[in-house]
Amino acid sequence: MTLQPVFVVGDEDVHTLEAVGFDSEEEFQRLLARHPRVLDFGSLADGRPLRLSLVAREMGVATGEHTGPTLALDHLFVDEDAVPTLVEVKRAGDTRIRREVVGQMLDYAANGARYWPAALLRKTFEDTCATDGVPLDQAYEALLGERTPQEFWAVVEERLTAGRMRLLFVADRIPVELRAVVEFLNRQLRQTDVYAVELTHYRGAGALRVLVPRVYGETAAVPGKSSSTATRRAAWSRDEIEQAVSGYPRAHEAAARHLLEHASRHGRWEGGRGQHPSALAEYTTAGRNCRLWALTLTPRSDKARLDFSLGAVRQRLGATAAAALTADLRRLPTLAGRLADAAARDYNLWPSLPLDELTRSDTLDAVLAALERLLAATSADSPDPDPDPDPDPDPA
Incomplete structure (x- = not known):
């Protein structure tokens, strides 16, 4: 299906933006790392708006206790509630967006829950801040509240171990096969939230670009589902x-x-x-x-x-x-x-x-x-x- 252009209307001028794909998956990934706000849909448990902070791009994932990282997740983010968000990015033309990416994501989630302790997550986040030139006090200001860094990352580790996380499949076009899998996983998983995020990319004259997100798999529509972006599941009594x-x-x-x-x-x-x-x-x-x-x-x-x-x-x-x-x-x-x-x-x-x-x-x-x-x-x-x-x- 051909997407209709978007028109930006000024006082006198009309600017036309045409839907285009990303030049490469690398470009797509860099954009999300620089501008995670495009994934800030939903809200935290107390109603505050969701804000994601980048822990790492190409986050290494071990698959055994005696091995180093053998896999790499495209992006790992975390929010102020210490809920980790795992992101895999694919362009619509990549055939892996239909089925293979689901197995990849579940592999990352299962092994990340076992092999990403608090100390590793903290060091990775702080190394990313240093590489990106972001002062640590500024980076932590958006996350800690009244907590110390040790407390915050200990809670992130606890969330991972308990399976409380978000899994985001991000593409410029979400195929119906992936939407079906996302909806199924959201019905079956008790507290891991699964979303597919379609980011339609529009370009206009010069450097003007527009990203229009559409989210599939909203857990509010799944009866009985407890969402990490809405009501947090109670601990086992x-x-x-x-x-x-x-x-x-x-x-x-x-x-x-x-x-x-x-x-x-x-x-x-x-x-x-x-x-x-x-x-x-x-x-x-x-x-x-x-x-x-x-x-x-x-x-x-x-x-x-x-x-x-x-x-x-x-x-x-x-x-x-x-x-x-x-x-x-x-x-x-x-x-x-x-x-x-x-x-x-x-x-x-x-x-x-x-x-x-x-x-x-x-x-x-x-x-x-x-x-x-x-x-x-x-x-x-x-x-x-x-x-x-x-x-x-x-x-x-």
């Missing part, structure tokens, strides 16, 4: 987590209860916001709170897992503490290979153990003993200083 644990076979239930009780004795745990019931454990040591693990309770107990937050340990308690916990966890055969290069990766890892393995008393005892050794060591000693400390205190 203790009753819901209790119900999930109670439905497991006895050995899996016992292992889950041991973990939750251990967290309660040494700190606290709260419900996560992911697709499945989850518990996020925050331990108190050396006067600080540090999230050490997340327990995800899938409908099938053999798929449930325990994820350790080594990145949070490194950021909150220091490299020595992260190295000690890593050494303890490497004694478990499942984690030995995955953690071989943890130090080289600055402990930006979320190694996981299946709940199945924790039904073995020796494995569960080893995990709990490792956590207690970490608490004992960090209670006795002050954590290593952050290599780039903030003047503000760490979050309580």
Whole structure:
């Protein structure tokens, strides 16, 4: 279908703008990086207008715990609510815009949720600001509110882990096949919002350009859908987590209860916001709170897992503490290979153990003993200083 021109009417003149494609995908991507406002549709949870800040172009994505980035997301943005927005850009002439791009995006989202810890996201954002010549205080002014940078990026990591994010497919023409997939994903995904954004590009005389966005997949139209740009999904309650644990076979239930009780004795745990019931454990040591693990309770107990937050340990308690916990966890055969290069990766890892393995008393005892050794060591000693400390205190 041929798009009609747009007419810009002045007092005496009429300027005609014709719909044209982008010269290249690179041009398209640069435009979005420089002008993210064209993607600022919707509003935050409290009704404030959505404003996106660029974390990185070509954001590296690892696909395993012992590999570096092997994939690259076109753009990663974040908003003031600390909700990450993943963007893939394609021109209409690229046949991948119909199906292949969907698989790519889901790959980025799944692996980004596992391998983008707070410390990595913060460094990437600050490196981008330095490259673009944006002063950090100016960049953070639009994001932090009353929070410190550590607090903000810790929340971004939490959002990712819980699956609370936006996935944006951006093109100059959105094919009907992609629209159908976006609408289907929005009906099925509990709290990840999926949109297709069509940016029609008009050019006029000289440098005059107009971009007209059209958004497909608005979650307000999906019954029962909780949108990250509208109403935030409530955290899983203790009753819901209790119900999930109670439905497991006895050995899996016992292992889950041991973990939750251990967290309660040494700190606290709260419900996560992911697709499945989850518990996020925050331990108190050396006067600080540090999230050490997340327990995800899938409908099938053999798929449930325990994820350790080594990145949070490194950021909150220091490299020595992260190295000690890593050494303890490497004694478990499942984690030995995955953690071989943890130090080289600055402990930006979320190694996981299946709940199945924790039904073995020796494995569960080893995990709990490792956590207690970490608490004992960090209670006795002050954590290593952050290599780039903030003047503000760490979050309580």
